Amino acid sequence: MLEVDRLSIRFGKVEVFTDLSFQVAKGKSLAVIGPNGAGKTALFHALIGSIASEGTIRWAPDVRIGYVPQKLDLDRDVPVTGTDFLRAHPTPARRADAEISRMLELVGISKEAGESSIGILSGGQFQRLLVAFALLGNPSVLLLDEPTAGVDGPGQKLLNELVRRLQEEQGLSVLFISHELSVVYRYATNVLCLGNRHACFGPPRKVLTPDLLSEIYGSTVDYHVHDH
Amino acid sequence: MTIETLLLSITMAVAAGLVGSFAVMRRMGLAADPMSHVALPGIGIALALHINPLFGAVAMLLFGALLVWAVEGKARLGTEAIIGVLFSVALALGSMMTSGEELIDALFGGAGVLSWPEICFGLIASGAVVAFVVTQKNRLVVMLVSPDVARTAGIDVRRLDLLYLETFALTIALGLRFLGVLLMGALIIIPAATAKRLARNLTEMLVLAAGIAVVATVAGNWLAYSLHRETGPFIVIVAAACFLLSFLRR
16 A cells, blocks of 8 residues: 655654655554654654655555544634535545535434534534545545544544544554554554654554653653453 | 626626635645736736737736646745745836736726627636636545545645646736726635635525626626726625625625
């Protein structure tokens, strides 16, 4: 699905990261972790081609990317409703009212919330609306930049379970940025950690040792893996 | 006022309301003002070459929009500063090249009978602006929410941005004869800002912005005609009155 080989990103003279290599197979999920400023969002921007990078990014030829960005800065009084936004999806077949209602229901947004301005939706509601928009494009891979930041407990569960269900049913590949290691352990096939000195890549239980975590986050991370 | 002039002012107002809706939502409301300065050197060059000043202004505005777009793409930081410098230079060059009276006409709109080429240009350009916004409104909405989301949904963001800026420039050019470049900015922004306060969804926003712009233009024209004054300032004052009235609503 995705092969990244020796990818480097720099902003001016500042190197964000260099020589990053990893792969994501069809239907699998990759968690990207690391402290603020490690280049997680920049990596996603490079993957969707919105910023320049060096190295190779190779997507499968028929890939359809659904991208859910981090919190966006919108006017509170912008007169665009959630339904307006979903209806604006450029895939024409997807604009039917029934399809839009179904999608709102799928991500747990009420009809009333769908009819209000996107500027007054809560962070969690807006995040779910962005997921719904991404899903309207019938994606083969989802890129989620901290999808559950600012989302309450039940909302987080709903989103995580929705993504997992889509993975099982449609063989969706998922790349997600997360600060929550419990989510990483639970949902990720592989984890990519971007940190101070070196990047790691592999199954979470194998690569996320306490030493490594303290190294990439620069301090001791208090985390225990529960084996249920 | 002739039928052609009335028709032209209505189509121009619809175009201004529609383009303005997205300008206000994109928070580029103030861009109309510096952008309009670019028209001046165009007017100067056209007068020196003995061609219709309108066409000189249009050419320079379209070029100005291209320049803004190119700068936006190259330098993420400092765009505003570069635009500020660029357009002040355009204003300086323009005032050097045009006489006082021509400058006043260009800035605030001139009197006089419209020529057929001007009427034809006005109708075609307004039609093109309206068609662009109506057909591209969905793509513009997605780009407004997030250019990155738009990109992954298959929208050519850079191209759409250029087309929008060119449409915006063309709309400023439309107002040249009626309101002048300075007041055209007001007709683009005020009805849209009023609509933004009142509308509950995108369709309402577009319809209200276009409607308020038309009301302001027709009423302003009528007032100016009745009082034997220039039209531009009256159009802007009616639009501003609508904006103030919108505060009564909520």
